Amino acid sequence: MKISFDFDETLDKQYIQAYALQKKNEGHGIYILTAREENPYNPTWNMDLYMVAEFLGIYEENIIFAEYTDKWIFMKEYGIELHIDGDLEEIELIREQPNMNGVHFRPMYDTTSEWKTQMENFINKK
Numbered sequence: 001m002k003i004s005f006d007f008d009e010t011l012d013k014q015y016i017q018a019y020a021l022q023k024k025n026e027g028h029g030i031y032i033l034t035a036r037e038e039n040p041y042n043p044t045w046n047m048d049l050y051m052v053a054e055f056l057g058i059y060e061e062n063i064i065f066a067e068y069t070d071k072w073i074f075m076k077e078y079g080i081e082l083h084i085d086g087d088l089e090e091i092e093l094i095r096e097q098p099n100m101n102g103v104h105f106r107p108m109y110d111t112t113s114e115w116k117t118q119m120e121n122f123i124n125k126k
Helices: 007-011 015-024 049-058 071-078 090-094 116-125
Strands: 003-004 027-034 063-065 082-085 101-104
Touching: 003 007, 003 015, 003 071, 007 015, 007 049, 015 027, 015 049, 015 090, 015 116, 027 049, 027 071, 049 063, 071 082, 071 090, 082 090, 082 116, 090 101, 101 116
Parallel strands: 003 027, 003 082, 027 063, 082 101
Antiparallel strands: none
C-alpha cells in the first residue's frame, strides 16, 4: 500500500517517523505529501523535511510539494491510498474520494494513539 504523511506537525514527530519506518520496512510505499512550497532558489528552504526523508530512506521522487493545492489530487496521481494529516479539512476532502482514506492526526490531543489504530485498520483492510 502507498501511504503518505504530512510533514509539519505530523512526520516531524519522532514517533510518527518510527511508525513510517516500520511501514516502510513492512514493504509499504512511503511518501511525504506536504502543503509546503518547493523553493529551488533557496536550498535550505525545506532542509528539515529533506533531513527526515534521508533518515527514513524516502526517495526524493516520493516527496510531493502540494503548494497549498488539495492533497487528494496528488494522492490520485501517485496512487496513494492512505494519508495522515493534521488538517481536518484535507482529511475530509480525501475521505470524499473513492479508494482513498485519511487519518486526522492531532498531536496535542491524541494521547491514546487513536491515529495508529485508524492507520492499522485501513492497512489491514487491504
